[in-house]
Amino acid sequence: MAKVLVSDPIDQVGIDILSQVAQVDVKTGLSAEELVKIIPEYDALMLRSGTRVTKEIIEAGTQLKIIGRAGVGVDNIDVPSATRQGIVVVNSPEGNTIAAAEHALAMMLSLSRHVPQANQSMKANKWDRKNFMGTEVYKKTLGVVGLGKIGSHVANVAKAMGMKILAFDPFISQDRAEQLGCTLVDLDLLFAESDYITLHVPKTPETTHLIGREALAKMKPTARIINCSRGGIVNEDALAEAVEAGQIAGAALDVFEEEPLGESKLRGLESVILTPHLGASTAEAQVNVAIDVAEQIRDVLLGLTARSAVNIPGLTPDVMEKLRPYLKLSETLGNLVGQLAGGRIERLTVRFQGELATNKTQPLVVAAMKGLLSQALRERVNYVNAAIEAKERGIRIIETRDASVRDYSGSLHLSAQGSMGEHSVTGALLSDGEIRITDVDGFPINVPPSNYMLFTVHRDMPGIIGQIGSLLGSFNVNIASMQVGRKIVRGDAVMAVSLDDPLPEGLLSEITKVAGIRDAYTVKL
Numbered sequence: 001m002a003k004v005l006v007s008d009p010i011d012q013v014g015i016d017i018l019s020q021v022a023q024v025d026v027k028t029g030l031s032a033e034e035l036v037k038i039i040p041e042y043d044a045l046m047l048r049s050g051t052r053v054t055k056e057i058i059e060a061g062t063q064l065k066i067i068g069r070a071g072v073g074v075d076n077i078d079v080p081s082a083t084r085q086g087i088v089v090v091n092s093p094e095g096n097t098i099a100a101a102e103h104a105l106a107m108m109l110s111l112s113r114h115v116p117q118a119n120q121s122m123k124a125n126k127w128d129r130k131n132f133m134g135t136e137v138y139k140k141t142l143g144v145v146g147l148g149k150i151g152s153h154v155a156n157v158a159k160a161m162g163m164k165i166l167a168f169d170p171f172i173s174q175d176r177a178e179q180l181g182c183t184l185v186d187l188d189l190l191f192a193e194s195d196y197i198t199l200h201v202p203k204t205p206e207t208t209h210l211i212g213r214e215a216l217a218k219m220k221p222t223a224r225i226i227n228c229s230r231g232g233i234v235n236e237d238a239l240a241e242a243v244e245a246g247q248i249a250g251a252a253l254d255v256f257e258e259e260p261l262g263e264s265k266l267r268g269l270e271s272v273i274l275t276p277h278l279g280a281s282t283a284e285a286q287v288n289v290a291i292d293v294a295e296q297i298r299d300v301l302l303g304l305t306a307r308s309a310v311n312i313p314g315l316t317p318d319v320m321e322k323l324r325p326y327l328k329l330s331e332t333l334g335n336l337v338g339q340l341a342g343g344r345i346e347r348l349t350v351r352f353q354g355e356l357a358t359n360k361t362q363p364l365v366v367a368a369m370k371g372l373l374s375q376a377l378r379e380r381v382n383y384v385n386a387a388i389e390a391k392e393r394g395i396r397i398i399e400t401r402d403a404s405v406r407d408y409s410g411s412l413h414l415s416a417q418g419s420m421g422e423h424s425v426t427g428a429l430l431s432d433g434e435i436r437i438t439d440v441d442g443f444p445i446n447v448p449p450s451n452y453m454l455f456t457v458h459r460d461m462p463g464i465i466g467q468i469g470s471l472l473g474s475f476n477v478n479i480a481s482m483q484v485g486r487k488i489v490r491g492d493a494v495m496a497v498s499l500d501d502p503l504p505e506g507l508l509s510e511i512t513k514v515a516g517i518r519d520a521y522t523v524k525l
């Protein structure tokens, strides 16, 4: 039975899902050394932001197939190392969106009405109605940095509270911003005009210390900053100085450069509100993310595909839904053309034809690479590392499109150039989703792939098919089906034979000796 390690607290509903297919061990608060020691036993690891998954842990996880982050941010996981090792990394991109947005809004209202400070004073037996004079958010300007899932929800609610919304997000269109009732502006203007600035960006080299001394100097003395995105986007030292000096009015932080937050000047500042990374901590969000990620771990352990893999290029859930039937087609054709070409492959060309030419197809290219490399790498190659493995072998990948081809409802043409020559295959899906190989080396055929197949290129002349049949029979190999494709009568032809059994040793060279046979290939799909 597979084994899953859960290294941070997750909702029981997630454990129940995992338990359907695996032994689940919940061990929270482990040190990096302890993790390195026990991870070799596990097929999957599920965590939140409390576990740092380093290169050493990933390299020790020789059985690991999947790392599931019950939340959004995967910056605590060394994703490049996982990718290299063929480990799928999944997250829950939307499970805690509302929770994080509502936390940012709670922070904004807390800043404007001093709720935490007033509560603290009450708990200290005081009745102080003078020191907590607030300000309204109504008609104030909110600057939203990062207008993605969380930023948009914050903007929506803030608009309903009568706020004017400025937004900065270089990857969002003017149309989308207008739909959300936001005015897209540059950062300098956002800093200069906003009464509240809320951050909802991922941590990247561009966003690290986005709020530093220079940015703080551009803000109004009444400005307040809210960070419920990632630690390190705000330079904490610069922020503490700016608040202390009265350069800005206050800040509310949920996330920190180092977590848990150690000694920090911020802890002592009256107009700074701090929460210990609580953005996703609602009952609803924890159920959402636990289900979302546990289901993906369960599926991957059952050999299915994950719907929110962060390290499979382009394989988003909606794309996945559309392309799912074509992934198998592409992988099968990659496997077939790789075996026909044999030897070292230098170039793989993937041509999307007909309707397929207009789709998002990057995952299909990855599937073709996986198929191509599967003979050499067996189960070591998967959707995660196929592109890296192909690159490391110096295989050039060329993607082309031809929408004018009208066969089936779209077809896929692969050609592989190798040290032993060039071969091509084409395939399509029937309306019931069945795969058909429709062309080999330019010869039209129509056969389903089968486990064991024999392909020959031969002269189209009487007697050849009979001789091959007899030869196979004399070696006790049963033929399941057979088809010949040719372009002209008595010219060259291709024979595709589906076999119930693998070809015994020596039979292929016997076949190539038959008069009229130019080439013969045996493949296992």
Ligand SMILES: NC(=O)c1ccc[n+]([C@@H]2O[C@H](COP(=O)([O-])OP(=O)(O)OC[C@H]3O[C@@H](n4cnc5c(N)ncnc54)[C@H](O)[C@@H]3O)[C@@H](O)[C@H]2O)c1
Residues within 6 Å of the ligand: 072, 073, 074, 093, 096, 097, 100, 145, 146, 147, 148, 149, 150, 151, 168, 169, 170, 171, 172, 200, 201, 202, 203, 204, 206, 207, 228, 229, 230, 254, 255, 277, 278, 279, 280, 281
């Ligand atoms: N505090 C918490 O507990 C908590 C909970 C959930 C998510 N988060 C964090 O919140 C952040 C936002 O999450 P999301 O789900 O909205 O992500 P998202 O991907 O939906 O949105 C992020 C947005 O940031 C924009 N962006 C990227 N680089 C930018 C840049 N340099 N300048 C401006 N905009 C930029 C993107 O275009 C995108 O629209 C992430 O960092 C996530 O990890 C924190």
Ligand SMILES: O=C(O)[C@H](O)COP(=O)(O)O
Residues within 6 Å of the ligand: 048, 049, 050, 070, 071, 072, 073, 074, 096, 277, 278, 279, 280, 281
């Ligand atoms: O990226 C996230 O999803 C949030 O930071 C939540 O982190 P958590 O799961 O540790 O609460």
